[in-house]
Amino acid sequence: MPPRYEVIGVEGIGEVRPGDDVAxxxxxxxxxxxxxxxTGDVVVLSQKIVSKAEGRLLNLADxxxxxxxxxxxxxLGRDPRLIEVILRESRRIVRMxxxxxxxxxxxxxxxxxxxxxxSNVDAExxxxxxxxxxxxxxxxxxxVRAYARAEVGVIVADTFGRPWREGLVNIAIGxxxxxxxxxxxxxxxxxxxxxxxxxxxxADELSSAAEPVMGKLDRIPAAIVRGLPVAPSEEGSKxxxxxxxxxxxx
Amino acid sequence: MPPRYEVIGVEGIGEVRPGDDVAxxxxxxxxxxxxxxxTGDVVVLSQKIVSKAEGRLLNLADxxxxxxxxxxxxxLGRDPRLIEVILRESRRIVRMxxxxxxxxxxxxxxxxxxxxxxSNVDAExxxxxxxxxxxxxxxxxxxVRAYARAEVGVIVADTFGRPWREGLVNIAIGxxxxxxxxxxxxxxxxxxxxxxxxxxxxADELSSAAEPVMGKLDRIPAAIVRGLPVAPSEEGSKxxxxxxxxxxxx
Numbered sequence: 041m042p043p044r045y046e047v048i049g050v051e052g053i054g055e056v057r058p059g060d061d062v063a064x065x066x067x068x069x070x071x072x073x074x075x076x077x078x079t080g081d082v083v084v085l086s087q088k089i090v091s092k093a094e095g096r097l098l099n100l101a102d103x104x105x106x107x108x109x110x111x112x113x114x115x116l117g118r119d120p121r122l123i124e125v126i127l128r129e130s131r132r133i134v135r136m137x138x139x140x141x142x143x144x145x146x147x148x149x150x151x152x153x154x155x156x157x158x159s160n161v162d163a164e165x166x167x168x169x170x171x172x173x174x175x176x177x178x179x180x181x182x183x184v185r186a187y188a189r190a191e192v193g194v195i196v197a198d199t200f201g202r203p204w205r206e207g208l209v210n211i212a213i214g215x216x217x218x219x220x221x222x223x224x225x226x227x228x229x230x231x232x233x234x235x236x237x238x239x240x241x242x243a244d245e246l247s248s249a250a251e252p253v254m255g256k257l258d259r260i261p262a263a264i265v266r267g268l269p270v271a272p273s274e275e276g277s278k279x280x281x282x283x284x285x286x287x288x289x290x
Numbered sequence: 291m292p293p294r295y296e297v298i299g300v301e302g303i304g305e306v307r308p309g310d311d312v313a314x315x316x317x318x319x320x321x322x323x324x325x326x327x328x329t330g331d332v333v334v335l336s337q338k339i340v341s342k343a344e345g346r347l348l349n350l351a352d353x354x355x356x357x358x359x360x361x362x363x364x365x366l367g368r369d370p371r372l373i374e375v376i377l378r379e380s381r382r383i384v385r386m387x388x389x390x391x392x393x394x395x396x397x398x399x400x401x402x403x404x405x406x407x408x409s410n411v412d413a414e415x416x417x418x419x420x421x422x423x424x425x426x427x428x429x430x431x432x433x434v435r436a437y438a439r440a441e442v443g444v445i446v447a448d449t450f451g452r453p454w455r456e457g458l459v460n461i462a463i464g465x466x467x468x469x470x471x472x473x474x475x476x477x478x479x480x481x482x483x484x485x486x487x488x489x490x491x492x493a494d495e496l497s498s499a500a501e502p503v504m505g506k507l508d509r510i511p512a513a514i515v516r517g518l519p520v521a522p523s524e525e526g527s528k529x530x531x532x533x534x535x536x537x538x539x540x
Contacts, residue, residue, distance in 0.1 A: 042323050043299040043503040043510065049292045073292050135538040142538065150454040163482075199490065203453055203539035204400040205461070206532050207471045207491025209498070221457045222502075232413075240449065240501060241457025248459070249499030251490060252472075252518055253293040260293065268502055282456050288385040288392065289453035289539060 045267035048075050049253035049260040056261070058095035063183030066262045075264060077184055082193035082265040084250035087213060088157065088167055089261035090176045090196050096168040097161060098125055116141060122156065122166065129154035129168055134290065145169060148281045149213055150290075151200045170196060173214025174276035181216040193218035193270050196277075197247035203289065210251035212243035212277055219273035220244075220280050241280060242270070295518035298325050299503035299510040306511070308345035313433030316512045325514060327434055332443035332515040334500035337463060338407065338417055339511035340426045340446050346418040347411060348375055366391060372406065372416065379404035379418055384540065395419060398531045399463055400540075401450045420446060423464025424526035431466040443468035443520050446527075447497035453539065460501035462493035462527055469523035470494075470530050491530060492520070 052069045056062065062085065070077050077083065091097070105113065105120035109127055113120035116139050123141070130143035134150055143154045147169065155169040170176045177194040184192050196214030201207075212220060220243035227238075250263035284290050302319045306312065312335065320327050327333065341347070355363065355370035359377055363370035366389050373391065380393035384400055393404045397419065405419040420426045427444040434442050446464030451457075462470060470493035477488075500513035534540050 042301045042325065044296060045503065046294060046296045047499070048294040051292045075292065137538050138536070140538060202491075204532050204537060205491060205494065206530050207489050207494065209491050209494050211455070239457050241452075241455060241459050242502060244455065244457065244459050245498035245501050248495035249297070249502075251495050252492060252499075253295065280456050282454055286388070287454060288387050288390060 045265060047249050047253055048264040048266060049255070050075075050262040050264065051260060053089070053259075053261055056089050056092045058092065058097065060093045061183070062089055062093045063180045063187060066180075067184060067187045069262075070264065071188075075266075077188045077190045077192055077264065078266070079191040080266070080269075081190065082195060082218060082246055082268070082270060083180070083184070084195045084197050084210075084247055084254070084263045084265060085177075085180065086254060086261040087155065087169060087173070087196055087198035088161075090170050090173070090180075090214075091167045092161070094170055094176065096170055097165050098168065100125070100164050100166060112136065112141070122153075122158070125166055125168070126154045126156050129156055144290075147173065147213065148278075149200075151198075155198055155213075169198070169213065174216065174278070175214075177214040177216035177276075191217070195243055195247055195250075197250065199251070209244075210247040210254070212241075212247045212280060215243050215275075215277040215280075217272065217274075218243075218270035219275065220277060222271070243277065243280060296514075296516045297499050297503055298514040298516060299505070300325075300512040300514065301510060303339070303509075303511055306339050306342045308342065308347065310343045311433070312339055312343045313430045313437060316430075317434060317437045319512075320514065321438075325516075327438045327440045327442055327514065328516070329441040330516070330519075331440065332445060332468060332496055332518070332520060333430070333434070334445045334447050334460075334497055334504070334513045334515060335427075335430065336504060336511040337405065337419060337423070337446055337448035338411075340420050340423070340430075340464075341417045342411070344420055344426065346420055347415050348418065350375070350414050350416060362386065362391070372403075372408070375416055375418070376404045376406050379406055394540075397423065397463065398528075399450075401448075405448055405463070419448070419463065424466065424528070425464075427464040427466035427526070441467070445493055445497055445500075447500065449501070459494075460497040460504070462491075462497045462530060465493050465525075465527040465530075467522065467524075468493075468520035469525065470527060472521070493527065493530060 103121040105124040109124035353371040355374040359374035
């Protein structure tokens, strides 16, 4: 039997509001469409649905930009209030040029605009990344255990750009229940040489695998990865953060 | 019906040698395991199988390092002959530090070691990237059309590292038969605002989706992505190359 797995979008989730129970909503929607969550599934959640449920929304009308935010906004040709929010969500600026602001978020992720996003929320509102996406993923995992008696892996995923390549890809910013890296360290090729490309970012690969069935218009903010063996682990997404000391691009 | 697709590894491909017909081998192996290639499939091929079939192999014993390669090799603590090969495959050095050599290949891809790889080839041999991975992908597509009467999309994929994140992911270095980018430009969210994350690197996402079923030990150098609608296109992988003028990290 060849190795194979399936990626299934979860339809019918509807609009999520602050305080909503994402696990309840996803468990019910998956069951309604005939693909109830089951042990061994990896559930990929869009950052947006998690942020909304956690109330990680800000109204730009309530934001007073600092002098620095106003200066940057002028240079970048952007809304000073939005720049203020991005700076508050960041702990370091990686690049600021040509209208683009790439920062390191408080979590350590390097991305454009600190993950602050204006689409799929009400006008004047912006959505911030979850405060602790690993905690969000763990809470979802625990609730699915309670609601559906299923032991699932969970990814909170967001679309990030990459240097050198066009187009965004979905990557993992929160992980629960499985090992985000898959290591071939110590294994050898048929010629007996140690493998070179030895550690794969499985959680990022599964985030990317889920994206094509997840509607960008927020209509399908969750997907199920089914049939792929993963290694149980409690390490969370931090394993995907490169140690700055080993990073040539900071 | 929820959107869903499947990823299927192709087993039983065996060792590929220079001059072998990769399309013949993959078409036959897919049929033998009961998943014959069909119209609408996207076939993901490992760079290594394509490079081997195309004879893109070099024996380090035949390589005489230049003075520059020897100097770099000393700084990096690596084999001067390997550095010589990497430099020959590159058109620009992006970073050289801490034992790592990141270059821009002749194709324009930015990656470690210009994609030159020592695993899964005989000792002293190295595998280079295909000369023109888009041409390799097109040739595979044309042969599948002839052998299996199936109209497939094709990706030649390699595992690349990324700045800021641990672990490698599979990405596309060659594409045929479908559009590697999926654009939401012009679409609006339910609040009527233009979407922000508007262009997704579908070919990279599908490369990543395929990796978990493709054996790193080269035993499964091909995978089938089945059931996902893709847009026919002849543009190839160049659409995934970021214009250096718009790149903040060169």
